[in-house]
Amino acid sequence: MITGEARPVTKGVDDPVIGGTINENGVLRVKATRVGSDSALSQIVRLIESAQLAKAPVQKFADSISRYFVPLVIILSFSTWLAWYFGWSVPWLSRIMDTTFHG
Incomplete structure (x- = not known):
């Protein structure tokens, strides 16, 4: 009351x-x-x-950033996985990576 x-x-x-x-x-x-x-x-x-x-202005800003940030992180992480997968699977590329990372 x-x-x-x-x-x-x-x-x-x-x-x-x-x-x-x-x-x-x-x-x-x-x-x-x-x-x-x-x-x-x-x-x-x-x-x-x-x-x-x-919505608060900060929430609107965070939403606009996450609209691009989340897909970008997913694409970059998948690209990194592909590079490592094919880098170690392809024989000539694995020799290059061995010499690059192991001297």
């Missing part, structure tokens, strides 16, 4: 209350000025939903 105040506050005639109050003495008459989608709770829910749906 939203009370509107952190601590109890005395309210007078025509003072607004947000979501609730404690009646310590006397008669309490409250007029609802905002209901349904106009209420404070409904506005808070809308703000939270829009904040969760919106």
Whole structure:
């Protein structure tokens, strides 16, 4: 329940209350000025939903980088694997690699 105040506050005639109050003495008459989608709770829910749906600028940047980075890493790693596989499988190329890496 939203009370509107952190601590109890005395309210007078025509003072607004947000979501609730404690009646310590006397008669309490409250007029609802905002209901349904106009209420404070409904506005808070809308703000939270829009904040969760919106992407931060850093998240947009990370998405744009990963769009190219991930495929590039996969292609480079597969190319490296192919080079090593065919390098050691082909006899004349394996002699070149032996002399290159083992002096």
